[in-house]
Amino acid sequence: MMAALRDAFLSAVIALGLFVPMVGLVLDNGDRGLVLRGRPIAAAVLVGLVFVGRLVMHLWADRPGKEARTIRASKIVPKAANRFVAPILLAAAVLLPLTGSRYYVDLGTLVLTYVMLGWGLNIVVGLAGLLDLGYVAFYAVGAYSYALLAEHFGLGFWICLPLAGIMAAFWGVLLGFPVLRLRGDYLAIVTLAFGEIIRVLLINWVSLTHGPNGITDIPRPTLFGLRFSMDDGDDTVAGFFGIEAETIHRVIFLYYLILALALLTNWVTLRLRRLPLGRAWEALREDEIACRSLGINVTTTKLTAFATGAMFAGFAGAFFATRQAFISPESFTFIESATVLAIVVLGGLGSQLGVALAALVMVGGLEMLRDLLSTVGEQMGSEWFSGLAGDLPTYRMLIFGLALVVMMVLRPRGLVSGRTATAEMR
Amino acid sequence: MSLLSLTGVSTFYGAIQALRDVSLEVNEGEIVTLIGANGAGKSTLMMTVCGSPQARAGSIVYDGTDITRMPTLLIMRRRIAQAPEGRRIFGRMTVRENLIMGAEVAGQSNIAGVMDEVCALFPRLRERLAQRGGTLSGGEQQMLAIGRALMARPRLLLLDEPSLGLAPLVVRQIFSAIRTLNRETGLTVLLVEQNAHQALRLAHRGYVLVNGAITMAGSGLDLLARPEIRAAYLEGGG
Numbered sequence: 001m002m003a004a005l006r007d008a009f010l011s012a013v014i015a016l017g018l019f020v021p022m023v024g025l026v027l028d029n030g031d032r033g034l035v036l037r038g039r040p041i042a043a044a045v046l047v048g049l050v051f052v053g054r055l056v057m058h059l060w061a062d063r064p065g066k067e068a069r070t071i072r073a074s075k076i077v078p079k080a081a082n083r084f085v086a087p088i089l090l091a092a093a094v095l096l097p098l099t100g101s102r103y104y105v106d107l108g109t110l111v112l113t114y115v116m117l118g119w120g121l122n123i124v125v126g127l128a129g130l131l132d133l134g135y136v137a138f139y140a141v142g143a144y145s146y147a148l149l150a151e152h153f154g155l156g157f158w159i160c161l162p163l164a165g166i167m168a169a170f171w172g173v174l175l176g177f178p179v180l181r182l183r184g185d186y187l188a189i190v191t192l193a194f195g196e197i198i199r200v201l202l203i204n205w206v207s208l209t210h211g212p213n214g215i216t217d218i219p220r221p222t223l224f225g226l227r228f229s230m231d232d233g234d235d236t237v238a239g240f241f242g243i244e245a246e247t248i249h250r251v252i253f254l255y256y257l258i259l260a261l262a263l264l265t266n267w268v269t270l271r272l273r274r275l276p277l278g279r280a281w282e283a284l285r286e287d288e289i290a291c292r293s294l295g296i297n298v299t300t301t302k303l304t305a306f307a308t309g310a311m312f313a314g315f316a317g318a319f320f321a322t323r324q325a326f327i328s329p330e331s332f333t334f335i336e337s338a339t340v341l342a343i344v345v346l347g348g349l350g351s352q353l354g355v356a357l358a359a360l361v362m363v364g365g366l367e368m369l370r371d372l373l374s375t376v377g378e379q380m381g382s383e384w385f386s387g388l389a390g391d392l393p394t395y396r397m398l399i400f401g402l403a404l405v406v407m408m409v410l411r412p413r414g415l416v417s418g419r420t421a422t423a424e425m426r
Numbered sequence: 427m428s429l430l431s432l433t434g435v436s437t438f439y440g441a442i443q444a445l446r447d448v449s450l451e452v453n454e455g456e457i458v459t460l461i462g463a464n465g466a467g468k469s470t471l472m473m474t475v476c477g478s479p480q481a482r483a484g485s486i487v488y489d490g491t492d493i494t495r496m497p498t499l500l501i502m503r504r505r506i507a508q509a510p511e512g513r514r515i516f517g518r519m520t521v522r523e524n525l526i527m528g529a530e531v532a533g534q535s536n537i538a539g540v541m542d543e544v545c546a547l548f549p550r551l552r553e554r555l556a557q558r559g560g561t562l563s564g565g566e567q568q569m570l571a572i573g574r575a576l577m578a579r580p581r582l583l584l585l586d587e588p589s590l591g592l593a594p595l596v597v598r599q600i601f602s603a604i605r606t607l608n609r610e611t612g613l614t615v616l617l618v619e620q621n622a623h624q625a626l627r628l629a630h631r632g633y634v635l636v637n638g639a640i641t642m643a644g645s646g647l648d649l650l651a652r653p654e655i656r657a658a659y660l661e662g663g664g
Contacts, residue, residue, distance in 0.1 A: 276530045283516050283527050290514035292478060294574070295502025295531045421520045421556065 004058035008051050015050035019043045022398070057409075086353050089360075093259055097252040105248070109255045109323065111364040113316055116262035118343040118355040120312030123269055125341065126350035127278065128305035129285025131188040133337055134175070134195025138168040138310035140202060140332035142317025147215040147327055148208070157221035157322050161315060168314025169307040171198075176306035180299055183288070195337055202329040214328025218321050223253060254323050261319060265312045266352055272308070273422050281305050282350075282422070339363075342400055346407055348414020357415050366399065429454045429582055429614050430475065435484035437467075437474045444470040446639040447484070452582070457608050457615040459625040459646065461659060462635035468618040469511050471635065472586050475616075476508060477501045488582070503532060507580035511587050511618075513571040517560030521551055524559050524570055528577030537577075544573040547603050565596035572600070576607075582614045583607075589621040597621065601628050622659035626650040634659075 024043030027034050096108050117139065124132045142164040149155045149163060179190050202209050209215070220228060226237045228250035237253075238245035272278035280301045283291050291298055321327050343362055347354030407414070430452040437445040444467045452458045462468050474481050475488075477498040486494045493501050502508070507528070516524050525544060529537045545552035548569040554562060559570060568588050575583060585604070589597040601624055607613045619625035626632050626646040634642040634655065642649065649655050 279519075279523060279527060279530065282519055282523075286516035286518060287514045290510060290516065292498055293476065293502065293508045293510045293514070294528060294578075295499045296527075297499050419518060421523060423520070423522050423526055 004055060004062070007058060008055040011054040012047050012051040015047045016043075019046045085357075089353075089356060097255055100248070102248055102251055105251050105255050107364060107367055109251070109258055110367070111359055112255070112258040112262050113320060114340065114343060114359040114363045115356050116258065116265050116316045116319075117313060117340045118347065118359050119262065119265040119269060119352065120309050120316065121340050121344050122309075122347075122350065122352070122355050123272075123281070123312070124305050124309035125344050126355075127269075127273070127285065128281040128302065130302065130305060131184065131191070132306075132309070133188045133192035133334075133341065134198075135191075135309070135313060135340055136332045136334070136336040137175075137195040137198035138172060138313035139317040139320070139336065140198050140329070141168045141171045141310075142314030143321040143327045143331070144202065144209060144215070144317075145314065146318040146321045147218050150219050151215060156219060157318070161318050164318035165311040165314040168317065169311040172306040172308075172310025173303050175310075176303040180302055192334070192337075195332075195334060199329050199332050202332070209329075212328060212330070214326055214330075215321075216326050218325045218327065220250065220325065221253070221257065221322050228253060254319075258316075258319055258323075261315055265315075268308075268312075269352065277301070277304060279422055282419075339400070342404065346403065346415060348411075348416045350419050351414060351416040354414050354416030362400070362403070427454050428452065429489055430616065431487050432471075432475070433485050433487075435471075435474060435481045435486060437470055437479055438482050439470075439479065444638050445474060445481070446637070448635075448638070448640055449484075450633050450640065450643070452614060452616050454581075454614055455608070455612045456631065457604070457617060457629045459617040459619055459629035459632045460635055461619055461622040461625055461632060461649075463659070464620070466635040467638040468620075468635055469586055470638075472508070472511075472584050472616070472618050475501075475584065476506070505532070505578065505581045506584065507532070507575035507578045507582070508584040509568075509571040509575045509586065509588060512590065513564075513567045515559040515562075515567050515570050515574065517558065519559055520556055521559055521562070521570055522555045524574050525551070525555075525577050528574035532578030532580075534578060540577050540579060544576050547576070547607065548573055565592050565599070568592060568596075568600060569603075572603070580613070582616065585615060585617045587618055587620060589619060589624065597624060604628065622655070623650070626655075 020043055023046060024039050026037045026039050028037050029035075093108070093112070097105050099105075117135070121132065121135045124130050124135070145164040145167040146157070146160040149160045150157075155163075175191065175194050179187050182190060203211055205211070222228075223237055225235065226240050227233070227235055229236045229238075230245050230247070233239050236245065237249060269278075273282070280291070280296050281304075283294075283296065284298065284301050284305075288298060291301070320331070324331075339362065343358045344355055346362065347356070347358035428451045432448055432450050435445055435448045436443060448467075448471060450458070450460075460468050460471060470479075473479065475486060475493075477493065477496055481494055484494070485492055488501075488504065488506065491504070493504070516527065519527075522541070525541050526537060529540055534540055545555075550566050551569055551573055554566065559567065562570060568590075572583075572585065572588065575585075588600050588604075592600070604615060604617070605628060608615055617625055617629060626649050629646040632644065632646050632649045633640050634649065642652070642655070644652075650660075
């Protein structure tokens with residue numbers, strides 16, 4: 001008990017050191033420039049939470065009867081989870097636009113974009129075991145490929161979608177070649193640098209990319225040649241079907257588009273896993289030397305993993321560009337790579353369902369928490385809650401970190417641990 | 427007829443010479459063992475045969491073809507299979523997947539049939555087909571490593587220290603499986619071992635490697651009887 005108290009106190013001291021500058025001090029716009037304002041109560045509350053939480057953790061770990069429990073071996077096949085959760089999630093995803101709420105459909109589109117990126121990165125990190133910290137680069141390549149092809153050649157979304165994927169895959173191979181001999185941390189550093197190179201290139205190559213100003217007026221996608229537009233032409237969706245034109249039509253169309261793209265990613269991954277190539281990726285993650293001794297072509301195996309992962313990021317990038325109608329290098333910073341990687345790791349490396357759940361929690365959950373806090377703030381007329389809601393995006397990394405630490409403690413192998421075998425009894 | 431022959435092979439790691447002018451023959455249908463102390467170059471020799479690292483001098487001929495400068499992945503597709511040192515099974519993949527990996531790359535189309543043969547040789551693997559490789563015991567993992575190599579239906583099987591870290595009883599099981607294979611299918615085996623006693627009793631012929639050079643050669647029983655071998659590798663030596 002004494003030891004637990006002392007440890008909790010030490011944790012609180014560390015928390016104090018962290019939270020005073022991070023939370024306790026705020027820069028505000030004053031009458032004459034910036035003013036430093038103190039926020040001692042918020043910092044104190046957080047430090048108190050750390051103290052209590054650490055104490056509870058100790059008491060929980062030392063509770064009587066703990067020793068009798070043995071560590072559960074992780075199950076090979078999380079069958080029950082896959083059987084029920086995945087179809088329910090899929091059904092919910094398909095039915096979501098029926099709510100007619102623009103907020104939820106928009107949020108769903110955002111979540112699905114990250115689900116797709118997570119599934120794409122999962123091929124590289126989860127299956128092939130190549131730690132890629134610059135995944136956002138391929139997302140950017142896809143987005144800019146579409147934006148530039150549309151701007152200079154007037155190409156539409158559906159022609160550019162495969163081109164963006166091919167372009168990104170090409171860059172994936174280009175990155176793959178120099179890093180063939182690297183593993184683990186070294187690979188991570190080089191891919192991190194690659195992600196930054198692409199972003200800096202986009203900022204500085206002003207003549208091509210318009211630099212920091214980004215590219216505007218990126219064309220929206222069409223449905224078999226029909227535009228989503230408010231005017232009443234024959235070539236608009238509304239005009240063709242003879243319905244009232246509403247902006248939500250396009251929002252829902254975009255939602256189903258990313259849902260289809262994400263499901264395509266999932267389907268391809270699941271198919272590839274059962275093919276020799278997919279098995280070779282996994283074998284590569286397990287043991288590269290054993291792969292060589294079996295005569296596997298390690299070079300092509302790695303490059304195809306990079307290329308396939310990058311291709312899906314390229315698709316997602318093209319989708320992002322067409323959805324936003326505006327892109328700039330700011331959308332492709334390291335934080336995006338980190339978010340997607342966190343989603344893959346939290347989900348459980350290699351688990352498709354886990355990645356979807358993690359994206360839902362990390363992207364959707366955070367957004368909804370912010371919304372909830374601001375609603376509560378308005379209802380209660382409390383400055384404090386509204387302020388917290390406004391600050392929440394700033395604390396995103398803090399919450400990510402916290403979630404990762406909690407996961408390390410509770411489920412070190414990710415939300416859905418264990419992999420499904422690629423070959424079953426026949 | 428010799429299936430594999432090395433002539434004057436020298437291998438270097440950077441500036442360090444690991445193999446000095448090594449010549450050896452492995453005839454079709456033979457079990458040949460290579461014994462030697464830690465760091466003598468046994469594993470290097472095996473890896474040189476596989477082309478990684480490549481020999482700097484000398485020539486390696488397999489089945490009438492010079493494979494000295496051939497890339498590893500092409501060598502491994504010529505019905506040479508290797509069970510590498512330290513087993514190196516795919517821990518998070520199932521036993522079945524491990525076995526499939528051995529067959530797929532080699533272009534083996536009758537996977538189910540070959541898997542049956544391998545499971546007949548190592549019945550323990552059949553029981554554990556759906557289990558993860560990493561959950562097997564050391565002996566079972568070694569069986570899996572050998573089984574994975576056999577999935578390619580090789581003509582030449584390279585075994586790198588299959589007895590490493592295993593109980594004597596398990597070693598005997600594995601060695602007897604190798605003997606059975608050799609007798610029944612005529613599989614040629616090159617076996618690298620520190621466990622000189624067992625290896626020499628199993629093998630038709632043996633070579634002794636000291637500091638990267640072959641110092642002695644002869645039939646297994648002949649080497650086993652030599653006093654210098656007894657002193658260096660058998661009686662508390664190696």
